[in-house]
Amino acid sequence: MTDRELIEAGMTWLRESKHPEGALMQHHGIFARLLERSDLSVSLVPMGNADQPILCIETPLDADSLHRSLTSNEKEFFDSIPDVEQAVAWESNRGRSYPLALTVSPDVRLLVETYRKGCPTHPAESVFCKCGWFANGRGLVVMPEGWL
Numbered sequence: 483m484t485d486r487e488l489i490e491a492g493m494t495w496l497r498e499s500k501h502p503e504g505a506l507m508q509h510h511g512i513f514a515r516l517l518e519r520s521d522l523s524v525s526l527v528p529m530g531n532a533d534q535p536i537l538c539i540e541t542p543l544d545a546d547s548l549h550r551s552l553t554s555n556e557k558e559f560f561d562s563i564p565d566v567e568q569a570v571a572w573e574s575n576r577g578r579s580y581p582l583a584l585t586v587s588p589d590v591r592l593l594v595e596t597y598r599k600g601c602p603t604h605p606a607e608s609v610f611c612k613c614g615w616f617a618n619g620r621g622l623v624v625m626p627e628g629w630l
């Protein structure tokens with residue numbers, strides 16, 4: 483699987499995936515390590531700033547424990563992916579993030595909303611409940627190939 487295919491699989495998951503009742507996911511979304519650019523990892527955040535989905539690229543740490551910037555080749559690669567809004571990308575202390583111009587599947591939004599409601603059996607524990615609620619719900623998520 484190429485990096486482009488991997489990212490497209492994640493984008494398709496954001497747009498179209500369906501999940502069983504009770505499935506849930508943290509707002510951080512899904513994560514993958516790129517294969518062709520193996521020192522980069524990516525995540526797809528379903529509901530980021532202003533509820534817009536985001537592609538986050540994390541670069542490795544340098545000798546001073548700072549994340550390096552993307553190279554021009556890497557930027558060119560990410561800028562070429564459909565739905566990436568390169569004009570409004572921003573750099574963070576971990577890499578680079580791109581808002582995505584796509585509509586997230588209602589089922590994927592529901593994953594995050596279900597997580598945010600916290601444990602239904604032990605509401606006082608909210609999202610931190612250790613009864614197995616999180617692991618059970620997370621285990622129900624239908625994941626795209628190559629993503630964690």
Ligand SMILES: [Zn+2]
Pocket residue numbers: 601602603604607611612613614615
């Ligand atoms: Zn609980």
